[in-house]
Amino acid sequence: MAGLVNYLARQIRSFGYAGKGIARLVREEPHGRIHAVAGAVVILIVLFTPFPLMDDLMLLSMVGLVIMAEAFNAAIERLCDLYTRDHDPRIAAIKDLAAGAVLVIAIAAAIVGVAILVKNWEVVVGMW
Known part of the structure; x- marks a missing residue:
């Protein structure tokens, strides 16, 4: 029984760490705040x-x-910044790739959002 209690306690703590990560994203990252508001x-x-x-x-x-x-x-x-703060073209490429991935999914999300609004336009207009 003690093993189960310890396991559950660890799982609960891990949710706390995840919550800290989300809070850090919103608090410390400008784009994190923009995405959170959106x-x-x-x-x-x-x-x-x-x-x-x-x-x-x-x-x-x-x-x-x-x-x-x-x-x-x-x-x-942040991981790249731990490696070096100096300009390194390899680090720049890594950061660009990661930022590009965000842009791709943000564009896809906008397209999905617009498509859903257009599909449900009568519902949207009917609310006003």
């Missing part, structure tokens, strides 16, 4: 519009993917 807007849209469930799930999934990509990008940038 994500909050999308969550409000999901909560207050009668879109079909699958559309809501797609919007929420896109928010999660963008924030996840931004967190990975921030982690990669």
Whole structure:
């Protein structure tokens, strides 16, 4: 029984570490804040519009993917900065690749969001 309690305690602590990471992303990363605000807007849209469930799930999934990509990008940038603060073309390429990944998913999320709004335009207009 003690083993199970220790296991559960470790799992609960790991959620705390994850929460600290999310807080750090929003608090310390400018793009993290932008994505968090955009994500909050999308969550409000999901909560207050009668879109079909699958559309809501797609919007929420896109928010999660963008924030996840931004967190990975921030982690990669910090790891690279630990290696060197001097300009190194290899580090620059790594950072550019990570930032490019965020851009790709952010564009995809915007396309999905616009497509869902267009598909549900009557619902959106009917709310006003």
